[in-house]
Amino acid sequence: xxxxxxxxxxxxxxxxxxxxxxxxxxxxxxxxxxxxxxxxxxxxxxxxxxxxxxxxxxxxxxxxxxxxxxxxxxxxxxxxxxxxxxxxxxxxxxxxxxxxxxxxxxxxxxxxxxxxxxxxxxxxxxxxxxxxxxxxxxxxxxxxxxxxxxxxxxxxxxxxxxxxxxxxxxxxxxxxxxxxxxxxxxxxxxxxxxxxxxxxxxxxxxxxxxxxxxxxxxxxxxxxxxxxxxxxxxxxxxxxxxxxxxxxxxxxxxxxxxxxxxxxxxxxxxxxxxxxxxxxxxxxxxxxxxxxxxxxxxxxxxxxxxxxxxxxxxxxxxxxxxxxxxxxxxxxxxxxxxxxxxxxxxxxxxxxxxxxxxxxxxxxxxxxxxxxxxxxxxxxxxxxxxxxxxxxxxxxxxxxxxxxxxxxxxxxxxxxxxxxxxxxxxxxxxxxxxxxxxxxxxxxxxxxxxxxxxxxxxxxxxxxxxxxxxxx
Amino acid sequence: xxxxxxxxxxxxxxxxxxxxxxxxxxxxxxxxxxxxxxxxxxxxxxxxxxxxxxxxxxxxxxxxxxxxxxxxxxxxxxxxxxxxxxxxxxxxxxxxxxxxxxxxxxxxxxxxxxxxxxxxxxxxxxxxxx
Numbered sequence: 343x344x345x346x347x348x349x350x351x352x353x354x355x356x357x358x359x360x361x362x363x364x365x366x367x368x369x370x371x372x373x374x375x376x377x378x379x380x381x382x383x384x385x386x387x388x389x390x391x392x393x394x395x396x397x398x399x400x401x402x403x404x405x406x407x408x409x410x411x412x413x414x415x416x417x418x419x420x421x422x423x424x425x426x427x428x429x430x431x432x433x434x435x436x437x438x439x440x441x442x443x444x445x446x447x448x449x450x451x452x453x454x455x456x457x458x459x460x461x462x463x464x465x466x467x468x469x470x471x472x473x474x475x476x477x478x479x480x481x482x483x484x485x486x487x488x489x490x491x492x493x494x495x496x497x498x499x500x501x502x503x504x505x506x507x508x509x510x511x512x513x514x515x516x517x518x519x520x521x522x523x524x525x526x527x528x529x530x531x532x533x534x535x536x537x538x539x540x541x542x543x544x545x546x547x548x549x550x551x552x553x554x555x556x557x558x559x560x561x562x563x564x565x566x567x568x569x570x571x572x573x574x575x576x577x578x579x580x581x582x583x584x585x586x587x588x589x590x591x592x593x594x595x596x597x598x599x600x601x602x603x604x605x606x607x608x609x610x611x612x613x614x615x616x617x618x619x620x621x622x623x624x625x626x627x628x629x630x631x632x633x634x635x636x637x638x639x640x641x642x643x644x645x646x647x648x649x650x651x652x653x654x655x656x657x658x659x660x661x662x663x664x665x666x667x668x669x670x671x672x673x674x675x676x677x678x679x680x681x682x683x684x685x686x687x688x689x690x691x692x693x694x695x696x697x698x699x700x701x702x703x704x705x706x707x708x709x710x711x712x713x714x715x716x717x718x719x720x721x722x723x724x725x726x727x728x729x730x731x732x733x734x735x736x737x738x739x740x741x742x743x744x745x746x747x748x749x750x751x752x753x754x755x756x757x758x759x760x761x762x763x764x765x766x767x768x769x770x771x772x773x774x775x776x777x778x779x780x781x782x783x784x785x786x787x788x789x790x791x792x793x794x795x796x797x798x799x800x801x802x803x804x805x806x807x808x809x810x811x812x813x814x
Numbered sequence: 815x816x817x818x819x820x821x822x823x824x825x826x827x828x829x830x831x832x833x834x835x836x837x838x839x840x841x842x843x844x845x846x847x848x849x850x851x852x853x854x855x856x857x858x859x860x861x862x863x864x865x866x867x868x869x870x871x872x873x874x875x876x877x878x879x880x881x882x883x884x885x886x887x888x889x890x891x892x893x894x895x896x897x898x899x900x901x902x903x904x905x906x907x908x909x910x911x912x913x914x915x916x917x918x919x920x921x922x923x924x925x926x927x928x929x930x931x932x933x934x935x936x937x938x939x940x941x942x943x944x
Contacts (some may be wrong), residue, residue: 393944394900401896405913484893734901735909 359574368575370582373540375637378586379681384738385653386675387731396725398734400502404442404483406740407504407718410525411440415506418523423508428486431511439517441483443503443722445496447701448474450727472701473497481507481517492519497703502722525718528741530767534684535746540788542682543568543587543796546643546691546751549778550628551621552595560781560798565628567796569635584785586682587636590751590774591643591691594621599645618647622661629665637670641678643691643752651729652693652721653677653738677720679745685788688741689749694721695773696752697728707773708757711750715741715761715769744769747786752776756784758793878928889921890938898937900944904929906937 412425415438424437431437449472479490479499492509499505509519545564549557566572570581598618632638642648642657649655656673659666666673674680677690695710701723704710714720720739724730744767753773761769770791775782782797890898895910895917904925910917928934 395897395944397897398900402909402913405896405915409914484896732900734905736912 368578370570370575370579372582372636373538373585375585376536377534377681377683378637380672380674381679381681381686382675382677384736385677385679387653387655390731392732394732394734396730396732399725399730399732399737400442401484402733402735403502403719403737403740404440404504406737407525408440410718411504411506411523414523414526415440415508419508419521428481428483428488431488431517433511433513436508436510436520438506438508439481439483439488440504440506441481441487443499443501443505444480444482444487445499445501445701446478446480447472448476450701470700471703473703489516490519491516494519494522495703500698500701500723501726502719502724503717504719504722505717524716525741526716527761527763527765527767527769528718528744530744530763530765531686531746533746533768535791536683536685536788538789539583540683541584542687542747542786542788543584543783544590544689544749544751544772544774544786545587545777545783546590546774547592547776547778548589548625548628549595549776550593550624551598551617552778553597557778557781561628561777563798564777564783565631567798569631584636585788586639587632588639588678588687588689589641590678590689590749591641591676591693592645592752592776592778593625593640593643594618594645594647595778596645622647626662626664629662629671630668633665633668633670637672639672639674639678639680641674641676641689641691641751643676644693651731652724653731654691677739683788685747685791686743686745687747687749688720688745689747689772689774690720690751692750692752692774693728694724695750697721697723701727706757707750707753707755708759708771711748711771711773712759712761715744715748715771746770746791747772749774749784755780756782756795758784760791878924878931878934882924882928883933886921886924886934887938889917899939899942901937902935903937904935 415423415425419438424435426435426437426439428439428441431439449466449469451466451468451472475497477496479494479496480487481490488511490507494507503524505522505524507517507519507522509517509521512518548561550561563572567577567581568584568587570578572578573581598616598621600617629638629640640657642654646654646657647661648657654676656675659671659673662671662673665671676693677688679686679688681687694714695707698704698710698714698721699707702710704713714722718741719737720741721728721730724739725732744763746768747770749772751774753775755773756775757771757773759771761767761771763769768791770786770793772784772786772793774784775795777783780797781799782795784793784795786793886903889895889903889907895906895915896913898906901909904922907917907922907925925934932940
């Protein structure tokens with residue numbers, strides 16, 4: 343009904359733009375916030391202690407996901423299959439083993455190799471992908487590990503995934519895999535979505551503080567559309583249906599992270615302030631404009647001033663003095679989980695997906711996003727190649743319930759897909775593009791779980807038109 | 815003048831007495847780590863202080879017998895309940911309970927009974943850093 347909501351409605355009332363202003367100014371009240379519940383308590387860390395090893399998080403990950411995987415294995419390969427631990431394997435016997443995957447990669451950056459004086463090697467430059475044909479997969483459980491070969495795609499899988507393999511141990515000590523399975527989609531949540539059109543705007547990668555100011559015009563246009571200051575009455579009434587804005591990370595640009603000042607002498611750098619200070623001031627002003635009109639959830643990203651390890655803690659409100667005066671501003675964690683009008687949202691700022699991209703042959707961000715959902719874990723590569731807090735009690739990245747909207751920020755392109763699960767799960771997968779590069783944000787309709795991109799671009803200094811394309 | 819001399823001998827701890835707070839079983843292991851860095855005599859002094867403090871605060875508790883400590887060491891070394899380093903035994907017990915691994919109940923009772931004793935609460939490799 344309202345797939346192409348903005349452009350259709352806008353076309354109807356576009357003539358109004360050329361008419362004299364109406365006698366009485368029309369007001370479009372924004373739809374009220376009906377249901378909001380913040381469910382990201384597992385990602386909020388209180389007192390942090392780093393005097394722990396990462397063995398704990400792997401142990402609880404395996405122990406937590408093992409029952410689900412054994413169930414999946416039984417439903418897939420029959421109820422009478424033999425489930426064995428690696429220490430109980432007998433050569434030649436067909437059985438099923440549940441364990442953690444480890445991929446031994448030759449090109450994986452290793453701090454030990456870098457500082458080893460024997461090698462005298464220059465540390466390798468960062469590569470887009472670290473996969474090689476010579477990579478090997480090893481399955482580990484609580485006590486032992488075994489090399490895997492056979493019907494398993496070595497290039498595609500990444501370290502830290504929990505999976506079940508079916509096959510037999512060979513005489514040379516390797517495990518010949520005939521089939522493997524993941525935890526598959528978590529159990530579905532009941533659907534309590536709204537009955538009328540409600541939209542949530544997802545944007546990420548605003549990239550403030552970058553050297554070029556081109557994206558600033560697009561950002562301002564975005565803010566103006568959401569606050570209803572752009573367009574004719576048709577567009578304004580549509581913008582009034584936006585109930586929330588979620589900014590999924592990378593509010594600051596990578597340029598604010600430059601470390602030039604570290605190598606220079608102190609007397610040269612004493613008066614220079616970090617580039618992020620100016621960028622955060624700009625962010626505060628933009629958020630102020632948004633918060634006066636619509637609830638905003640701000641997630642930190644890779645280049646934002648918060649901690650580096652996942653889960654990233656919310657930005658501190660002292661950095662945003664103007665905007666944090668409004669209760670509509672919510673500073674949230676990365677990953678973020680919340681119930682908006684009965685629809686469960688779960689998403690990250692994209693570090694988990696881009697890390698899997700580096701260590702897997704999968705190229706498509708949407709494919710990787712779907713794969714993490716099938717594997718039952720938001721970020722399997724943490725803590726191996728992605729920084730992670732050393733949890734010991736439970737792994738909060740294990741997916742226990744299937745969200746209705748699962749998104750990741752800072753993707754190279756916009757993509758979306760509605761996934762249907764076997765147990766009645768309906769998930770909308772959205773890869774939110776990097777706004778500073780693509781000037782595209784996403785509008786998710788909570789009523790029917792559809793998603794459309796909305797692009798803002800300026801064509802040059804003299805032409806001030808903005809172009810909106812709606813493509814599904 | 816004599817009054818000034820009297821005032822100089824007053825310390826801030828007179829009006830704000832220094833109170834050593836007793837912390838629970840999950841206290842950060844700063845004290846024990848410092849014990850490693852100090853010299854021998856300081857170490858012994860600390861040990862004596864620990865004993866004195868324990869006796870003064872909980873006179874009804876007996877020191878744990880070696881069989882109990884042996885049972886706790888075996889709990890640390892059993893692989894079914896996950897890694898034991900970096901967390902207290904009680905935290906490990908509760909984690910095993912939540913994951914459904916059914917750790918033995920007497921261990922928890924012993925841990926709660928002797929929660930003031932660092933030999934009981936902390937794991938076998940507690941004094942080794944990370």
